[in-house]
């Protein structure tokens with residue numbers, strides 16, 4: 001099986017919502033690894049709560065997008081896990097590290113990108129804004145959402161400090177950790193949550209990231225979801 005999996009021909013399905021911030025993480029990884037020809041995207045309408053219906057929950061207990069479906073029926077949720085799978089399929093560029101040290105640092109910085117930025121913005125979206133609407137947001141706590149928004153802004157300052165010292169989030173090379181922080185800033189942009197003006201290194205890094213074809217050419221709000 002292992003050999004077959006590495007074949008370039010193996011097809012994959014990604015269940016997602018084309019313009020979502022978390023789906024963007026996997027779509028950017030797919031583009032970086034030149035795996036687009038092997039992927040079919042299946043749209044799941046978050047705004048209609050399709051991701052909370054039993055038939056989707058059978059694919060992903062957590063009821064979130066994206067989910068990778070392999071041709072043997074395996075479902076893999078969680079952007080980090082999906083990216084690690086995609087990265088293991090093929091060669092360059094390596095997104096999750098070549099050495100034990102690189103793998104550890106990249107995983108840490110990607111997880112920090114979730115904890116301190118992306119996930120915090122997501123909680124703000126779901127709790128302190130109308131989010132996906134009353135059919136989906138069955139419980140909201142605005143104070144908790146606003147606290148997480150403030151946490152995310154602190155996270156922006158943290159990553160600004162990191163990017164004053166090094167060109168990429170996990171060190172000297174582009175990695176999954178950059179993709180996670182890009183996802184956070186995509187979510188911030190969607191919510192009109194600005195990156196503080198004093199976070200010049202973060203802003204400069206983001207401008208550089210947006211020049212990467214995988215980021216520049218991604219599906220955005222201005223285009224119909226696939």
Ligand SMILES: N[C@@H](CCC(=O)N[C@@H](CS(=O)(=O)O)C(=O)NCC(=O)O)C(=O)O
Pocket residue numbers: 017019020021022023046051063064065066077078079080122132136
């Ligand atoms: N921990 C998950 C979180 C994924 C996630 O929250 N995805 C969003 C998709 S999007 O908002 O970025 O498009 C979602 O399903 N949100 C729906 C919900 O939380 O009800 C991951 O990393 O994959």
